[in-house]
Structure formats: C-alpha cells, structure tokens
Amino acid sequence: MTGEAAFRAGLLDPRQAVPTGLTGPDDDIAGRYAVYRNNVTVALIEALASAFPVVERLVGEAFFHAMAREFVRVHPPESPVMALYGSRFPGWIASFPPVAALPYLPEVAAIEQARRESYHAADAAPLAPEALAARSPEAxxxxxxxxxxxxxxxxxxHPSLAIWARNSTRSDLAKSPAGEVLICRPQAEVLISAAPLGTAETLAALAAGASLAEAMPTGADHGALFAALFAAGALILRGDNR
Structure with missing residues (x-):
C-alpha cells in the first residue's frame, strides 16, 4: 500500500495504525492524525444527515450518527464532489441488521436519494401535451x-412515501399508499408524487429506447400513466422524433 493509500485508508478505519512518514510541527503525530481522522468522519456523517433528514428523524440523531459512521467506513467518497455522497446508503441500509425491523427505511432513503439526484440533474424542456395534439394515434x-x-x-x-411525507413538509402526500413514486424537476422545483402502477416500468422501457406502444404495460391504466408523466414533466422528445 502506498503512503497516500495508507493515509486514506486510515482516515476511516480507527483500527489502522498511523501511516508512516508523517511529519508535523511537534512530536504528537498520532494525536494530530486522530483529530484529522475524526474531523473527516464527522464531516461525512453530517453530509449524510443533510442528505437523509427523514431517515435521521425516524431513527433518532444518535442512532443515525452511529449507523452513518458504519457506512462511511465501508463506503468512502468516490468523488471529490460531495453533493451526491451517499448514493449507496439506501441499499446499504437494507442489509444493516439493526434496522431490519424497519423494512420501510431503505425505501424512505431511496426517495430522499432520488429527490437529491433529481435536484442536481441536467435541465431539459419537458414534453408538453400540446406537442402531441396533432399526431394520429399511430404516430x-x-x-x-x-x-x-x-x-x-x-x-x-410499504407506504414509504406517506412516511416520508409525514416527516417532511408534504402533508398532502401523508396518505399515499404503497406503490410507485415519481420524482422530477422539469423547472426549478422538484416534484414528487404517488404514481400509477406501471410508471416505473414505462420509464425504464423508454430509457432503454422503447416506443410508447412498447413501453406502456399491458393492463395498466394508460390514461392515468400519461396524466402522471405529463403532470411531472417526466418526458422529453428524442432528437430523432418528428
């Protein structure tokens, strides 16, 4: 392990020895490294708490910080850009035994992560319903x-959207049932809503290049799907559409 790699590994694992070759203004190299190690860990925990405020509220601050400490030790940042640090947190929570009695918690975390990703995503003009008005059903x-x-x-x-809503500022979603959640930022504001069955399947198929006819699931309420997708501004036209 190189000196730089040892320095990084030791920052998130207190069991690691102080890397060799460090120098400082005095002989307390171990003490100075311990302070720096603690500051890094605390900063990452605070980043997670800022990213997943509802998860923190549900489990309590002390428990969340202990849980986050375990996470940062196995999932250090993969990028110097900290805006989306914690993308693996929802999946990691699902396999974290101490919260096994809270099966909705990973889903709440996934909603928070999706909301964060949506906020930082690229801008694009959403497809307006009027753009389709002159097209034939076949077109x-x-x-x-x-x-x-x-x-x-x-x-x-689980009714995770309702749980998230009751612990945030979206009382209008507090009775949302289990099912699908659609999140999008067509303009400046991130929109989040309960979505009809088949929304996720439709969007995944469209992302893979399917046509509308191919993407809409059989048996789904296509009218409700269209209404939800247009209300959220969740579609854009490809350059090859005419």
Missing part, C-alpha cells in the same frame, strides 16, 4: 420519448 404509439434527465422513480412495498 403517438410510434414515438420514442425518453425520461427527463431529472426523472427518478422508486417502487415501494
């Missing part, structure tokens, strides 16, 4: 729009 079926760059979708087996 519409053949269209191949793609999801808006900020569109995110989460499948929830």
């Amino acid at each position: 519409m079926a053949a269209l191949r729009p793609r999801p808006h760059p900020s569109a995110r979708w989460v499948r929830c087996r």
Whole structure:
C-alpha cells in the first residue's frame, strides 16, 4: 500500500495504525492524525444527515450518527464532489441488521436519494401535451420519448412515501399508499408524487429506447400513466422524433 493509500485508508478505519512518514510541527503525530481522522468522519456523517433528514428523524440523531459512521467506513467518497455522497446508503441500509425491523427505511432513503439526484440533474424542456395534439394515434404509439434527465422513480412495498411525507413538509402526500413514486424537476422545483402502477416500468422501457406502444404495460391504466408523466414533466422528445 502506498503512503497516500495508507493515509486514506486510515482516515476511516480507527483500527489502522498511523501511516508512516508523517511529519508535523511537534512530536504528537498520532494525536494530530486522530483529530484529522475524526474531523473527516464527522464531516461525512453530517453530509449524510443533510442528505437523509427523514431517515435521521425516524431513527433518532444518535442512532443515525452511529449507523452513518458504519457506512462511511465501508463506503468512502468516490468523488471529490460531495453533493451526491451517499448514493449507496439506501441499499446499504437494507442489509444493516439493526434496522431490519424497519423494512420501510431503505425505501424512505431511496426517495430522499432520488429527490437529491433529481435536484442536481441536467435541465431539459419537458414534453408538453400540446406537442402531441396533432399526431394520429399511430404516430403517438410510434414515438420514442425518453425520461427527463431529472426523472427518478422508486417502487415501494410499504407506504414509504406517506412516511416520508409525514416527516417532511408534504402533508398532502401523508396518505399515499404503497406503490410507485415519481420524482422530477422539469423547472426549478422538484416534484414528487404517488404514481400509477406501471410508471416505473414505462420509464425504464423508454430509457432503454422503447416506443410508447412498447413501453406502456399491458393492463395498466394508460390514461392515468400519461396524466402522471405529463403532470411531472417526466418526458422529453428524442432528437430523432418528428
């Protein structure tokens, strides 16, 4: 292990010895390194708390910080850009035994992460319903729009959107059932809503290049799907659509 690699590894693992070759203004190299190590860990924990405020509220500050400490030790930042640090947190929570009795918690974390990703995604002009008004049903079926760059979708087996809403500022979503969640930022504001069954499947298919006819699931309420996608501004036209 190189000196730089040893320095990085030791920052998040207190069991690691102080890297060799460090120098300082006095002989307390171990003490200075310990302070720096603690500051790095605290900063990462605070970044997670800022990114997942509802998760922190649900489990309590002390427990969240202990849980986050475990996470940062196995998942250090992969990029110097900290805006989206913690993208693996929802999946990691799902395998963290101390919260096994809270099966909705990973889904709440996934909603928070999706909301954060949506906020930082690229801008694009959403497809307006009026742009389709003059098209025949056949022409519409053949269209191949793609999801808006900020569109995110989460499948929830539990009423996780309602749990998230009751612990944030969205009381209008506090009775949302288990199902699908659609998140998008077509303009300046991130929109989040309960979505009809089939929304996630439709958007995933469109992202893979399917046409509208191919993407819409059989048996789904296509009218409700269109309404949800347009209300969220979740579609844009590809350059090859006419």
